[in-house]
Amino acid sequence: xxxxxxxxxxxxxxxxxxxxxxxxxxxxxxxxxxxxxxxxxxxxxxxxxxxxxxxxxxxxxxxxxxxxxxxxxxxxxxxxxxxxxxxxxxxxxxxxxxxxxxxxxxxxxxxxxxxxxxxxxxxxxxxxxxxxxxxxxxxxxxxxxxxxxxxxxx
Amino acid sequence: xxxxxxxxxxxxxxxxxxxxxxxxxxxxxxxxxxxxxxxxxxxxxxxxxxxxxxxxxxxxxxxxxxxxxxxxxxxxxxxxxxxxxxxxxxxxxxxxxxxxxxxxxxxxxxxxxxxxxxxxxxxxxxxxxxxxxxxxxxxxxxxxxxxxxxxxxx
Numbered sequence: 001x002x003x004x005x006x007x008x009x010x011x012x013x014x015x016x017x018x019x020x021x022x023x024x025x026x027x028x029x030x031x032x033x034x035x036x037x038x039x040x041x042x043x044x045x046x047x048x049x050x051x052x053x054x055x056x057x058x059x060x061x062x063x064x065x066x067x068x069x070x071x072x073x074x075x076x077x078x079x080x081x082x083x084x085x086x087x088x089x090x091x092x093x094x095x096x097x098x099x100x101x102x103x104x105x106x107x108x109x110x111x112x113x114x115x116x117x118x119x120x121x122x123x124x125x126x127x128x129x130x131x132x133x134x135x136x137x138x139x140x141x142x143x144x145x146x147x148x149x150x151x152x153x154x
Numbered sequence: 155x156x157x158x159x160x161x162x163x164x165x166x167x168x169x170x171x172x173x174x175x176x177x178x179x180x181x182x183x184x185x186x187x188x189x190x191x192x193x194x195x196x197x198x199x200x201x202x203x204x205x206x207x208x209x210x211x212x213x214x215x216x217x218x219x220x221x222x223x224x225x226x227x228x229x230x231x232x233x234x235x236x237x238x239x240x241x242x243x244x245x246x247x248x249x250x251x252x253x254x255x256x257x258x259x260x261x262x263x264x265x266x267x268x269x270x271x272x273x274x275x276x277x278x279x280x281x282x283x284x285x286x287x288x289x290x291x292x293x294x295x296x297x298x299x300x301x302x303x304x305x306x307x308x
Contacts, residue, residue, distance in 0.1 A: 031186075031188070031191060031193060031206055032185075032186035032187060032188035032189075032191055032192075032193050033186060033188060034185070034186035034187060034188065035186075037185060037186055037234055038186075039185060039186050039193045039206070050204065050206065050218075050220065052185055052193070052204065052230060052234065054230075054233060054234045055234070062229065062233070062234065064204075064222070064226050064229075064230060066204065066220055066222055068218070068220055072218050075216065075218075076206060076208075076218060079208065079216070080191055080206065080208045080209070080216065
């Protein structure tokens with residue numbers, strides 16, 4: 001079963017930039033949220049997907065992602081999503097043999113930078129690269145919907 | 155753009171059964187509903203789809219349906235949908251050169267039978283086959299969510 005187990009951190013400095021292997025521009029729109037489940041449209045550069053995420057249990061959640069025609073995705077993003085479309089640059093990098101992504105948000109969340117690592121199990125070990133900041137896994141302030149709400153309110 | 159324009163009727167009698175060309179068993183689960191948009195998992199016999207329906211405007215709505223692996227769909231239906239899974243037999247038939255579907259519900263909505271015709275435009279003409287009952291297009295009592303609510307409450 002597809003499952004997503006990930007831990008999320010702030011970054012302490014810009015040293016991660018030297019380790020970037022590739023980057024991709026993401027645009028996310030939320031079609032619907034219900035009972036902790038989320039349905040999302042996402043563009044990875046020009047490729048588009050439709051994703052269903054199950055309710056989060058601990059730090060795990062089921063995730064089902066399907067590639068769909070970009071034209072359908074564009075219509076859904078413009079007409080059938082929440083008005084808050086999120087844009088970010090996702091940087092893929094390796095640190096101590098582990099794959100990380102660092103997301104730099106744009107637009108409404110400009111300035112937010114979060115590092116994430118996807119794990120095979122909830123208790124998998126991770127290293128501490130010199131750019132790694134405070135862990136915010138499970139911290140509600142760093143959920144996307146709450147970050148957007150905070151910015152809109154400020 | 156994919157669009158769904160349809161009119162919905164009760165049936166006045168069983169004469170439609172003689173005109174059935176083929177039938178398929180449908181199982182529907184609702185992943186999420188928000189602001190008039192709906193995300194649904196549906197099995198057509200053993201084939202599965204994930205569908206996003208836009209907000210209804212008049213009798214039209216955008217509809218985006220994608221075939222997905224049956225195993226993913228089974229997990230979503232069992233673990234990531236509303237508990238009310240709807241089952242119905244969909245009968246396809248021709249009447250006066252026009253295609254109709256007649257849905258016979260099972261389980262929670264046993265006894266409900268609804269005829270639907272999909273149209274190219276909102277003002278397209280339709281014939282009146284002898285089994286056609288009262289039109290319920292736009293009648294809130296015959297929206298699936300409300301039919302389920304009424305049965306659960308009774």
